[in-house]
Amino acid sequence: MPLPDPPNGTSMPNSEMEIVVDDPTAPDDNSPAVTSKRTVDLIVSLLLMAFAILMAWDNWKTGASWDSSGPQAGYFPFYLAIILGGAALFGFVKTLMDPSSADSAFVTRAQFGRVMVVLAPTFLFCLALKFLGLYVSSFLLIAGFMGFVGKITWWKSILTAFVFTAVMFIVFDVYFDVLMPKGPLEALIGR
Amino acid sequence: MEALGLLMQGFGVLLTWKILALMMVGLVLGIFVGVLPGLGGPNGVAILLPLTFTMDPTSAIVMLSCIYWGALFGGAITSILFNIPGEAWSVATTFDGYPMAQQGKAAEALTAAFTSSFIGSFAAVLLITFLAPAISSFALKFGPPEFFAVYLLTFCSFVGLGREDKHKTIISMSLGLLLAGIGLDTVSGQLRMTFGSSDLLRGVNFLVAVIGLFGISEILLTMEERLALRGHSAKISLRTVWSVWKDMPRYWVTLLRSSAIGCWLGITPGGAIAASFMGYNLAKRFSKDKESFGKGRIEGVFAPETAAHASGTAALLPMLALGIPGSGTAAILLGGLMVWGLNPGPLLFVEHKDFVWGLIASMYLGNIVGLILVLSTVPVFAAVLRVPFAAIAPMIVVSCAIGAFAIQNAMFDIWLMLLFGVIGYVFKKIGIPLAPLTLALVLGNRAEDAFRLSMIGAEGNLGVFWSNKLVGTITTLAIVLLFWPVIDRVIASFSKTRQPAQA
Numbered sequence: 211m212p213l214p215d216p217p218n219g220t221s222m223p224n225s226e227m228e229i230v231v232d233d234p235t236a237p238d239d240n241s242p243a244v245t246s247k248r249t250v251d252l253i254v255s256l257l258l259m260a261f262a263i264l265m266a267w268d269n270w271k272t273g274a275s276w277d278s279s280g281p282q283a284g285y286f287p288f289y290l291a292i293i294l295g296g297a298a299l300f301g302f303v304k305t306l307m308d309p310s311s312a313d314s315a316f317v318t319r320a321q322f323g324r325v326m327v328v329l330a331p332t333f334l335f336c337l338a339l340k341f342l343g344l345y346v347s348s349f350l351l352i353a354g355f356m357g358f359v360g361k362i363t364w365w366k367s368i369l370t371a372f373v374f375t376a377v378m379f380i381v382f383d384v385y386f387d388v389l390m391p392k393g394p395l396e397a398l399i400g401r
Numbered sequence: 402m403e404a405l406g407l408l409m410q411g412f413g414v415l416l417t418w419k420i421l422a423l424m425m426v427g428l429v430l431g432i433f434v435g436v437l438p439g440l441g442g443p444n445g446v447a448i449l450l451p452l453t454f455t456m457d458p459t460s461a462i463v464m465l466s467c468i469y470w471g472a473l474f475g476g477a478i479t480s481i482l483f484n485i486p487g488e489a490w491s492v493a494t495t496f497d498g499y500p501m502a503q504q505g506k507a508a509e510a511l512t513a514a515f516t517s518s519f520i521g522s523f524a525a526v527l528l529i530t531f532l533a534p535a536i537s538s539f540a541l542k543f544g545p546p547e548f549f550a551v552y553l554l555t556f557c558s559f560v561g562l563g564r565e566d567k568h569k570t571i572i573s574m575s576l577g578l579l580l581a582g583i584g585l586d587t588v589s590g591q592l593r594m595t596f597g598s599s600d601l602l603r604g605v606n607f608l609v610a611v612i613g614l615f616g617i618s619e620i621l622l623t624m625e626e627r628l629a630l631r632g633h634s635a636k637i638s639l640r641t642v643w644s645v646w647k648d649m650p651r652y653w654v655t656l657l658r659s660s661a662i663g664c665w666l667g668i669t670p671g672g673a674i675a676a677s678f679m680g681y682n683l684a685k686r687f688s689k690d691k692e693s694f695g696k697g698r699i700e701g702v703f704a705p706e707t708a709a710h711a712s713g714t715a716a717l718l719p720m721l722a723l724g725i726p727g728s729g730t731a732a733i734l735l736g737g738l739m740v741w742g743l744n745p746g747p748l749l750f751v752e753h754k755d756f757v758w759g760l761i762a763s764m765y766l767g768n769i770v771g772l773i774l775v776l777s778t779v780p781v782f783a784a785v786l787r788v789p790f791a792a793i794a795p796m797i798v799v800s801c802a803i804g805a806f807a808i809q810n811a812m813f814d815i816w817l818m819l820l821f822g823v824i825g826y827v828f829k830k831i832g833i834p835l836a837p838l839t840l841a842l843v844l845g846n847r848a849e850d851a852f853r854l855s856m857i858g859a860e861g862n863l864g865v866f867w868s869n870k871l872v873g874t875i876t877t878l879a880i881v882l883l884f885w886p887v888i889d890r891v892i893a894s895f896s897k898t899r900q901p902a903q904a
Binding site: 355 | 575802
């Protein structure tokens with residue numbers, strides 16, 4: 211929509227009035243698709259159906275009928291599993307019948323790369339929690355992510371990570387007394 | 402008036418330095434999450450929830466609701482200055498807000514947005530103050546069948562009135578209800594769907610799921626986008642505020658109309674989005690100067706903001722009065738209430754008077770404090786966007802992990818959170834809505850209990866859901882709503898066939 215010419219001078223923001231943030235590693239718009247929405251839709255429908263069958267079977271074992279005291283423990287979830295399975299089946303057939311959905315990409319290769327860049331370190335972080343404790347893992351995650359992924363100067367990354375982790379430690383451990391997974395470092399300083 | 406007296410008592414509870422300080426902290430954090438990319442109301446509340454675990458319920462809920470108000474205010478900042486709607490309901494704000502910023506009137510647009518948010522919320526809080534006690538005292542007469550009928554109504558209205566594919570809404574909802582059922586069955590004491598796992602014994606915690614579904618998945622989605630942005634900076638001077646406020650009474654019809662739309666739609670699911678667009682469109686339709694909309698007209702900021710906030714606030718009405726949240730964020734607040742062992746619903750007004758009226762009073766106070774805070778600190782918050790996402794993303798991950806772990810002190814919950822993060826990401830991309838899942842997770846057990854108790858009472862006769870006028874009406878309404886798309890089509894085709902005859 212073309213905007214009317216603003217009155218003289220008011221539209222020219224001086225440099226301090228403008229905020230510009232660049233994203234040098236932004237995903238390329240022309241990146242090829244990893245997979246289509248249709249494929250993922252079909253896979254998810256299948257998984258949901260499998261989940262529904264598993265749940266229905268388990269609830270059937272628990273008891274999905276009526277006894278003297280009313281509905282048994284498995285009654286309500288059993289029928290929910292049936293509804294879930296039915297809806298997933300409907301979705302599966304509907305997507306299968308509709309080839310037009312094939313062209314839209316679920317995720318492009320460039321996007322997938324960026325998602326993995328977050329997901330993989332997050333996974334490692336969760337794994338490290340058990341051994342290193344929350345605070346050390348957090349420090350490593352933040353410093354590493356800022357340095358390697360964000361290409362931010364190392365001293366800034368490490369300082370930011372340290373300050374954030376220290377604040378978290380003071381807020382949760384010292385002040386609010388919330389129990390968090392702890393590792394060797396916490397043992398060393400006797401907390 | 403009893404309500405007024407109780408409200409004054411509520412203010413009395415709040416006016417301590419500790420609570421006021423918590424309010425400020427909550428608001429600042431809320432504006433922060435509202436401004437940051439990839440975070441919004443529900444995620445912000447979910448991630449910051451663990452901060453409140455060690456507080457007493459009143460301080461905690463005051464802080465949480467302030468985070469919510471802050472996030473709502475924060476959404477307007479990015480919409481106007483950067484043309485980036487933080488939430489779906491801020492989309493309509495960008496129509497006129499961003500052109501205003503481009504014309505160098507960013508300060509006016511922001512003042513208009515904040516003020517109208519305040520007016521919208523205020524209208525809805527007034528409604529809550531006077532209507533919630535009445536509804537809840539009426540609902541005190543409810544038995545299990547009535548409650549189940551109300552739950553059914555909520556679920557059915559999601560399916561019937563939602564914009565998404567019906568089967569996808571049903572998938573989301575039944576999955577949520579199923580997951581809610583995992584663990585110990587509260588009626589019979591039997592274990593179910595645990596597959597011998599001791600971790601599943603506790604069940605799937607609602608908050609863990611929410612942190613994953615909204616927090617983790619949102620980071621993944623944000624990473625996919627181009628994060629470059631270009632926008633305006635703004636500073637609000639007292640003179641600007643005064644000139645906007647002086648002009649405002651001229652738009653009283655728009656403000657009133659949008660507030661009414663918001664209050665009405667807020668009670669239905671997904672209301673805020675519909676309300677903001679409706680508020681905008683109606684303001685445009687009734688305007689003498691339709692052409693100027695979309696080109697930086699201040700009324701185009703007033704209308705959607707008032708409606709969105711009235712609706713966002715009104716969503717808390719069914720939550721307080723009936724224990725049924727009207728929005729995703731309300732569902733998370735409800736989950737928060739349950740952490741402190743408070744059972745939302747009509748009994749809350751009887752058993753925890755102090756708490757309820759403290760909360761309602763905090764809605765008034767939080768909005769006033771919030772308005773002053775945002776008006777005075779906009780430049781600071783706009784600058785937050787300069788912080789690179791590579792620094793924000795890992796911090797959000799850490800906050801999510803802290804939140805997920807703190808709820809039950811279980812490592813298993815961290816993995817569950819990650820799993821829900823991936824599920825949320827995939828679901829969002831293939832169009833399975835997350836709000837019904839959230840709602841089902843939080844209401845699942847209570848809906849099931851209500852169903853089973855009424856079945857036990859009626860000895861298995863489904864007729865109990867039509868056994869008296871009240872429950873019959875609600876159940877019938879629920880079924881009508883469930884099949885509303887079909888009914889709507891039938892009515893439309895009828896009127897089509899009749900039209901030629903009339904012409």
